[in-house]
Amino acid sequence: MANKWYEKTYRRILFDMHTNDWDSRFLSKFDPVEFIDCILATGATTVTVPANNHVGLAYFPTSVGYEHQGVKGQDLLGQLVTLARQKGLNVIIYYCTVYVDRYWENYPEARIVDPQGHSEKLLMNSQGTPRRFSVCCMNNPAYRNFVVNELTELCQRYDFEGIWPDMTFWPTVCYCEQCQKRYADEVGGDIPRNIDWGDPTWVRFQRKRQEWVVDFCHLVTTTIKQYKPEATVAHQSWTFCGDWLFGASDALSKEMDFLSCDLYVERYPLSLYSKLFYSLSENKPFEHLNTWYYPNIHEHVIQRTVSHMKVIAFSDIMNNGAAIFIDAVDPLGTINRENYQHASEVFAEIEPYEPYLGGQPLQDVAIYFSYDALFDMAENGRSTDTVFYNFDPRHPVPGPTAHRNAAVGATRALIHEHIPFGAITRKTIDQLDRFQIVVLPNIAILDETEISAFRRFVENGGSLYASKYTSIISYDGHQQSNFMLADLFGVDYLGETEEILTYVRPATDYQELLHPFTTLHPSTMRDTQVEVGIHSNAQVLAMISLPFTDPKGTLYASTLADPPDKATDYPALIFNPFGKGKVIYAAGAIETWEHDAQRTIWGRIIRKLASRSFYFEAQAPKSVEIMLYDHLEQNRLIIHLLNFQSELPNIPIDGIELRIWIGNKTPEQVSILPKDEVLEFMVANGYVEVTAPRLENYLMLAIRYK
Ligand SMILES: [Zn+2]
Incomplete structure (x- = not known):
């Protein structure tokens, strides 16, 4: 791609315009000139403008779609594109797919059909029962043609840097005629109606759902690139942040130039998804909207505080992502200029850092994330009737130890422990050697590529942490009688505790590892654990204890809690040397341990797996996340420190002690960017030791070396 506009800018704004047209006042006050002036005043360099909206109405003269009656004949999109380009802005066109009401109304045969055979408008995250989300099926041939034709019109008529196709994921499990036909043609038989992650029939259907998302996105991307080979395509990447229902896969990330998503999540999932987006994006930076x-796009008036906007934007650039703010037009077409003023304050703060972003991330631990294992084994046996549309409050939430939540738990622990980490998927599994420790957070399904890559990684000296069901189901959905990685774990699968609350107690020689927990007062696991038998050369670090009674029953020892009693011989934590490397297997997903007393245990376990010094160490509060990049061509390390307190604005932090691994290189200067103010430093045991200046929201330090 010749036009790498995205490499030059981290400040962007997306304009949402999901306005209906039943009232002639709608959009009557919209002024494209005022809007573009507002964008320019923020310091943004890129703007995303809408070609259509969720109502399914177009803002340009279309011969295939439905033009918005309020602005018919005005070519609002054309005006915005022309004005933005005249002012030197990069222009991205928003194009909504699937969630388009007008097409849904006019073509009932294109509607998503639920397991009962109904096609209702869907609930969304707002009060009452506003069924206003209509979803079309991406397998419907006529709808696919409609999308191709509308995109063709856009590409032939306008000049732009890219297109942002929205909603290219599954809203729910679809049983429409076209899905049934496609399934029968490609697989044979009927679409299954029971969820069972150990049943090849169900898993094969899920693989098809993943394939069909890739297929639809491929259709959209190739249609655009056919006319605009230099334009970027960034599909809405919420797909990569939900559970299995969305149908994400590693392969999907190849259908876009970079990932781009409006996330409204807490600090820890934001950190994890940022690292996943970085890893999955074909080009950098990724985008976070x-x-x-x-708190999110379903609120129209309440303003996010500027301090919150700043912390989010600093989190974005620290992860080498671009910061995008979304505005939503008032139905009459007016906008709130104060929001643009707030964005300008944020952009003014991140702009000076832009020349120093990027580089090679230096990370010791990789959280491995699998788009084939985004489920909860507790779902097994449920009917697809129980799976509601993915933004419906009734959609079942995976349990706290399911893979995605376990990965978030590992993220939280690694941030709190200030251990350098990133995230990877099968897409970049050939880069395992960049890390010294790989974490497999309760990943039930792994494929042959992954199994052999992890085996090779450990044989060659890498360290692996794996928990609970990891590698117990094959890629095609066959439940195994033993872990596929049993030789690495040093254990064999035997079963699972009946008890839904269990304990982890230290083995005699590992009391310190589990401190402050003891044999009498072991560490609580609010989940079942897997029962395993141990191989001869593996070492037991901890064992499973059980409460007096199973909390599911009525008999109890103590009214308000389920205190520990039975000290079983089943191992809970196992250390296994394998090849030149080492592995720790946990029978429960203890990376989800949230409380400080428990989290520090997991921190010790990760440190026990280390085979060399970490890239950095820090004495800093838990609100601080640190990232480190090497800029090889400039001979410098860049250190990012983000303060992300739960209550904002941040209370400033003084005296953070940093140790940055420099190895054999010679550090020449440590400075505070962007002003390059020099800081005193020491060198000891291969580390540059420095005390950071006061940290309010964000700090960038540089170490120049030779
Ligand atoms: Zn369908």
Whole structure:
């Protein structure tokens, strides 16, 4: 791609315009000139403008779609594109797919069909029962043609840097005629109606759902690139942040130039998804969108605080992502200029750092994330009737130890422990050697590529942490009688505790590892654990204890809690040397241990797996996340420190002690960017030791070396 516009800018705004047209006042006050002036005043360099909306109405003269009656004949999109380009802005066109009401109304045969055979408008995250989300099926041939034709019109008529196709994921499990036909043609038989992650029939259907998302996105991407080979395509990447229902896969990330998503999540999932987006994006930076309304896109008036906007934007650039704010037009077409003023304050703060972003991330631990294992084994046996649309409050939430939540738990622990980490998927599994420790957080399904890559990684000296069901189901959905990685774990699968609350107690020689927990007062696991038998050369670090009674029953020892009693011989934590490397297997997903007393245990376990010094160490509060990049061509390390307290604005932090691994290189200068103010430093045991200046929201330090 010749036009790498995205490499030059981290400040962007997306304009949402999901306005209906039943009232002639709608959009009557919209002024494209005022809007573009507002964008320019923020310091943004890129703007995303809408070609259509969720109502399914187009803002340009279309011969295939439905033009918005309020602005018919005005070519609002054309005006915005022309004005933005005249002012030197990069222009991205928003194009909504699937969630388009007008097409849904006019073509009932294109509607998503639920397991009962109904096609209702869907609930969304707002009060009452506003069924206003209509979803079309991406397998419907006529709808696919409609999308191709509308995109063709856009590409032939306008000049732009890229297109942002929205909603290219599954809203729910679809049983429409076209899905049934496609399934029968490609697989044979009927679409299954029971969820069972150990049943090849169900898993094969899920693989098809993943394939069909890739297929639809491929259709959209190739249609655009056919006319605009230099334009970027960034599909809405919420797909990569939900559970299995969305149908994400590693392969999907190849259908876009970079990942781009409006996330409204807490600090820890934001950190994890940022690292996943970095890893999955074909080009950098990835994009993180956020409304300047609080808490999310379903609120139209309440303003996010500027301090919150700043912390999010600093989190974005620290992860080498671009910060995008979303505005949503008032139905009459007016906008709130104050929000643009707030964005300008944020952009003014991140702009000076832009020349120093990027580089090679230096990370010791990789959280491995699998798009084939985004489920909860507790779902097994449920009917697809129980799976509601993915933004419906009734959609079942995976349990706290399911893979995605376990990965978030590992993220939280690694941030709190200030251990350098990133995230990877099968897409970049050939880069395992960049890390010294790989974490497999309760990943039930792994494929042959992954199994052999992890085996090779450990044989060659890498360290692996794996928990609970990891590698117990094959890629095609066959439940195994033993872990596929049993030789690495040093254990064999035997079963699972009946008890839904269990304990982890230290083995005699590992009391310190589990401190402050003891044999009498072991560490609580609010989940079942897997029962395993141990191989001869593996070492037991901890064992499973059980409460007096199973909390599911009525008999109890103590009214308000389920205190520990039975000290079983089943191992809970196992250390196994394998090849030149080492492995720790946990029978429960203890990376989800949230409380400080428990989290530090997991921190010790990760440190026990280390085979060399970490890239950095820090004495800093838990609100601080640190990232480190090497800029090889400039001979410098860049250190990012983000303060992300739960209550904002941040209370400033003084005296953070940093140790940055420099190895054999010679450090020449440590400075505070962007002003390059020199800091005193020491060198000891291969580390540059420095005390950071006061940290309010964000700090960038540089170490120049030779
Ligand atoms: Zn369908």
